[in-house]
Amino acid sequence: MSDSVRTVVRDLLRQAVTGAQAEGLLNQVPASIPIERPKRPEHGDYATNVALGLAKTAGKPPRALGEAIAKHLRLVGGADLAEATVAGPGFVNLRFSDAFWQRHMLEIRKAGKTWGRGEAKPSAKLCVEYISANPTGPLTFAHGRHAAVGDSLTRLLRFAGYDVVREFYLNDAGNQVAMLALSVWVRYMEAARAADPKVPEVAFPEKGYQGDYIRSIGRDLLARDGARWIAPEPPADIEPIKRFAIESCLAMIRATLGRFDVDFDVWQSERELHETGEVKATLDVLDQAGFIDRRDNAVWLRTTVLWGDEKDRVVVKSDGLPTYLLADIAYHRKKLARGFDSLCDIWGADHHGHIPRMQAALKALGADPGRLSVILIQMVSLLRDGKPVAMGKREGEFVTLDAVVDEVGRDATRFFYLMRRHDTPLEFDLELAKRQSMDNPVYYAQYAHARCASLLRRAAELEAPQFPLTKELARALTLPEEIAILRRLADFPDFLADAAAAREPHRLVQYIAELAGEFQSYYTRLQKVHGDSILPQQRQRVGDWHATWDWRRTAARLAWVEAIRQVLEIALSLVGVSAPMEMKRAETAEEADEA
RNA sequence: GUGCCCAUAGCUCAAUCGGAUAGAGCAUCGGCCUUCUAAGCCGAGGGUUGGGGGUUCGAUUCCCUCUGGGCACGCCA
Known part of the structure; x- marks a missing residue:
């Protein structure tokens, strides 16, 4: 593989600056020489402001330093370098010859599909976690942005030479999936009652999941298990229903991701972390490290002393159950143990409060918190005819990712999700995405x-x-x-x-x-x-x-x-x-x- | 109230580590098809980078402050 253009520029500049130093114009050659691509074509192909930066310590006018660097550039540049000039306050501008660029066409054609591929980076094993939606319903258009950013980022990183594992963390434990199971059971009862009026009527839970898909899962449960769960009260052991409900939701999520061309290498179950004792083991490690407090009937992680958090965070509730935070710490501990050089989490911007807690946890685990980087994704709002699409107030009424893909197609959806930087809110214009014209x-x-x-x-x-x-x-x-x-x-x-x-x-x-x-x-x-x-x-x-x-x-x-x-x-x-x-x-x- | 993010052309957004005359697209207006696909191209107008102060040779960029938005502040996830 030949050197990239910037590598060529960097080498030329280093030689030129070294040459200027040999003349006694500079005290030292800086460790890194800034290279930029000028906005204006008359400023050449590449430029450096190195002379401006060195002027003060060298005690020379920047333009004089620039002239010296340009002179040495012309000496070492050979036929490839068409021009090296000083402009403005002391910028050095480089312009390559046409032959230099023409030669690149051959390299590009020779490389074919591998043009731009980075060399494998030996110390760049990276875990990227994204979407990680609760398995309690279909993916929404908001998840779509996470899917698009996460998937493209991992494609980009792999192409650039990083060793990347793509992970989906499955929150299949805790209150949310318990409520899912209960909601499904009630819909199951309704489906049974529709066929047989003798089936008792049961009330839908106050914060239950409202979507029609819950009714569908309830009917599926009835079809699979028959009258097994018919009772005036929810079953004492709702676990089988929970598993069925989670599997059903997961199947929907996988199907959506499949048509969106988004794939994962690892699906990490939160439930599994509890069952294998990894959550408990993580608590023990934190405790032994001296960062655990027991007070008010609960167990706390001392994030205030660890990372300057506003307050300590509960990891085991007074009812004896671990919090989401503890399970997530266990997950990150496991990832570190698996040998990743760095971890990258993609979260919704509404989770930004979670960052200091995770950094504190990593520190408590004895890991460098700098190994975790978090990408926060801002909100997406859907527009139709320039107006926001009204979201239903009732829970369970949301626009699914499937609906967006149905309407505008996979290509446009993925492209649009990437049109803005992830840290700025995105307005997704459905009409524009659908249009088959030059403004799209x-x-x-x-x-x-x-x-x-x-x-x-x-x-x-x-x-x-x-x-x-x-x-x-x-x-x-x-x-x-x-x-x-x-x-x-x-x-x-x-x-x-x-x-x-x-x-x-x-x-x-x-x-x-x-x-x-x-x-x-x-x-x-x-x-x-x-x-x-x-x-x-x-x-x-x-x-x-x-x-x-x-x-x-x-x-x-x-x-x-x-x-x-x-x-x-x-x-x-x-x-x-x-x-x-x-x-x-x-x-x-x-x-x-x-x- | 406290913390984080944001504020750039009528609209949506760029601007590399602090660099040269702040750039695109859309919208508006005016041009270009006897076509290698007009699903395209060319041109014009449009700016006190929210206000004020500071650091710097140089600030959209860094610091302070004010204003106006978004989000988060739970023994939820």
Whole structure:
């Protein structure tokens, strides 16, 4: 694998700064030299402000230092470096030669589907936990954002070279699932009573789960177990019903995730942590470490002394039952024991109060709290015609993820969930997501990919002669627009590494939109501004056209189009969105995804 | 009341570790199809980065304060 462009820039700058130091202009070479990509094209391909930073300690004007660095850059840059200049207060701007960028097309094509893949990182075993919804009902559109962010993040991390395990923590113990079981039993009784009026009438619990799916599970229970649970009171041992209810809800969740193309490696059951004694063992460890208090009939974790929490937190309630917090600590302890270098949890922003408690717990367990990073996902609001979709006030009335996918399709749903940074609230516009036009960024991106594929198809139909992929062929890419896109494709590996390190999968969507836009613009400008086209157009295909057409340049451009298509395909796949080979108007969301 | 997050063009959002003239898309207005897919492209207008103060050669970015939003403050999960 060749060096990334940024690695090349970094090496050049280091040599140049070292050269300036050898001249006696600098006291020392800084440990890291900042590299940025200038916003304005006239400021070059890459820039550094290192001269500004060093000016004070060196006691020299920044522009003088910049001149020295630029001079040394020109000495070490060779033919690849077209320009190294000083601008503004002392920025050093670098511009590479066209040949440098043209050469990258060959590398991109050689790498194919692996372009941008990071080398395996030996010390980067990572556990990412997300969604972790209670198995008490279908996933909602809010869970959808967690699913989209978590899944794309793990795809991105894996591609970037991290060893990632994807986990779903299943809260199948405690009050919530107990209430689920009770709700199902009551609906079961109602179903039985509908068939036989002699079955006693029972009241629905005050905080029971209201959704229709509970009725459906109740009917399923009746179909499976018959009259076994018919009684005026809930059964003393409701455990079998609970298991049935959890399995039913879990089946719904798995089905939803399946069609959303979201997969997990590990489903960790909370109940199992209790049954195997890991929760109890965790309490013992915390106790022996001296961070447990017993007062007011309960057991407390001293999070105030551990992490400056506002108050200590209860881990065993006065009724003797462990809290959710203790089980979650046990889960994290188990993850650490499994040898992960770092843990990443994706939670709803409403759980932010949970972070200091978990950090405190890790510290109590003797682990570096820095090994846990938490990504908080802000709320999603659904819009229809620019107005918020009204949520029912009654419990159990919510918009499911399935409903959103049914309406707008999987591709648009996944793309839209990633259009904003995870820490900003997201407005999900259903009408926009459904629209099959240029204002819908999903279709815009997919259209760009399809257009690339279409060009390659058309070339085959026209029996375009083949040319070997060589440096000489790549030299036919001379238009500024072609070089600019090559620059963006060449940057893809660095871009991915940054996005993965920052744990920000939404950047993929930005990259896709920018690359798609740049290509679409080129496609039209080539004709309108340059009076040219990649392939001979219909009106040009007269007489001896096949013999006189410049197939060599066409071959170079087609190779370049295929490079664009490849990168779009990779980026879209990391978002979980399909890369269609052609666009056809779809009547339904399903058809849109099939394309 | 306390803590966390946020405030950028009419709308939705960018802006890399504090950098150069704060950028896109939508919306508005004006252009471009004898088509390599117009599901596209080009152009124009639009800003005291919520207010005020501070640090800095330089602040959308860091600090303080005020205003206006969101969320959390349970022996729920």
